[in-house]
Amino acid sequence: MYLILLATMLVDLDHLFANPIFDPSRESIGFHFLHSYYAIAVYFLLLFFKGNIRIVAIGLLFHMLTDYQDFNFWPH
Numbered sequence: 001m002y003l004i005l006l007a008t009m010l011v012d013l014d015h016l017f018a019n020p021i022f023d024p025s026r027e028s029i030g031f032h033f034l035h036s037y038y039a040i041a042v043y044f045l046l047l048f049f050k051g052n053i054r055i056v057a058i059g060l061l062f063h064m065l066t067d068y069q070d071f072n073f074w075p076h
Helices: 002-017 037-048 052-072
Strands: none
Touching: 002 052, 037 052
8 A cells, every 4th residue: 555655756757748847836737737726636536445555545645635735835
């Protein structure tokens, strides 16, 4: 389970398609395609499947939550 949750961090590969790759004044949620609201809706729907896919969904949703709070609750 730990490795599956760790692998969900690969969702950040979509940052490589942005220019610049990192911008501290840019929120990931809603900007990068794997961090889009549509993608988050798919991650939520994956919660209703059984097995490892549910673990992936939990990892991805926690990732989105931490990206959201990282930008909105911490000064930059």
